[in-house]
Amino acid sequence: MLSFNSVNFDNFIPNWRTHMEIINFNVLVLIVQGKALYTVNGKQIVAESGDVLFIPQTTKRAGENYEARPHQKYTVLFNHDQEDNEEISFLRRNQFFKLKTRHFEYVKHRCERLYAELRGNKEHRSYICKGILQELIGMLAREKDHPTVTPMKLRYAQIMKQYLLDNYRETIEIEQLAKLIHRSPNYTISVFKEVTGKAPIQYIHQLRIIEACNLLLHSDMTIAAIANYLGYYDASYFSRMFKRLTTKSPKAFMMDGHMTEIGTLFS
Known part of the structure; x- marks a missing residue:
């Protein structure tokens, strides 16, 4: 025990x-x-x-x-x-x-x-x-x-993840990530997904929505302002993406959400 x-x-x-x-x-x-x-x-x-x-x-x-x-x-x-x-x-x-x-x-x-x-x-x-x-x-x-991923692939994925963490509010093309590890775009996507279980674009959305949750609970920004701040220039698209990842609308999460839920939302 x-x-x-x-x-x-x-x-x-x-x-x-x-x-x-x-x-x-x-x-x-x-x-x-x-x-x-x-x-x-x-x-x-x-x-x-x-x-x-x-x-x-x-x-x-x-x-x-x-x-x-x-x-x-x-x-x-x-x-x-x-x-x-x-x-x-x-x-x-x-x-x-x-x-x-x-x-x-x-x-x-x-x-x-x-x-x-x-x-x-x-x-x-x-x-x-x-x-x-x-x-x-x-x-x-x-x-x-069961170590199924080589240390080099883990290193590539870590480099890309850090870049995404630093720049997730910006528009990021797969070619930018490929240049970071000096590999082809297809290989870049494959390695990232093998290590993280997600495509780079999915990971970007996850980072953005986690930050959106924090802003909804701990700032006075409007939903439209949060969408724009996080790089979603269409507030309705932001709302759809938010609900897809959290199962709640931004307004519903703002009313009754808790940051302790985030770990289970993005498993």
């Missing part, structure tokens, strides 16, 4: 450092932005955006900002028992690993939901959080046990 110690969100902490110690719990780390430097049983590990680390209990570990530059990450501290060992190979082996997750946005949203649920005193939160943690561990175990 999985049991929580804590879930932490390190949001660009200056001079972040955790001292060398032998830990008596497991740690899952998701690097959201920037880089972190870990020392694991005497070996230095640099983790960057999109990396997930599993640091098992009894490990001697320390951590700090990489090159003194702050980073953003989630850390989940938990324990497990023999029953979990039988189901999950990396728990049974009790070995450190690092992988570049193919489902970064979804894993990030699940960590966000986990962190939000553990703040305050919400009803049934322990039951919900255990389910989220089990899902995360199951997903990572599947990725680790």
Whole structure:
């Protein structure tokens, strides 16, 4: 049975450092932005955006900002028992690993939901959080046990995803992405979809609608203004796209939506 110690969100902490110690719990780390430097049983590990680390209990570990530059990450501290060992190979082996997750946005949203649920005193939160943690561990175990994507393809996809994150409000042609990785447009689309499960245009719409959700809940912008801000110059098209991805109209989401829903909307 999985049991929580804590879930932490390190949001660009200056001079972040955790001292060398032998830990008596497991740690899952998701690097959201920037880089972190870990020392694991005497070996230095640099983790960057999109990396997930599993640091098992009894490990001697320390951590700090990489090159003194702050980073953003989630850390989940938990324990497990023999029953979990039988189901999950990396728990049974009790070995450190690092992988570049193919489902970064979804894993990030699940960590966000986990962190939000553990703040305050919400009803049934322990039951919900255990389910989220089990899902995360199951997903990572599947990725680790069945690595179907080469490291180079993962790197290509990460380059493109970062470009889209930086420019999703703009009109982006597939030729622009192809130039980033020096490959043909067809190959570019194929690699992106293989790694993320989505075509680049679908990913752009997802980024835009996630931001739209945030603006609908936390700004006084009109729906038409949000549509224009996000690059949808036809407000009715924006509304159709919003409803296709969230199952709600922008107006309905503005009235009764919650940002904690976003992780499930874009699975």
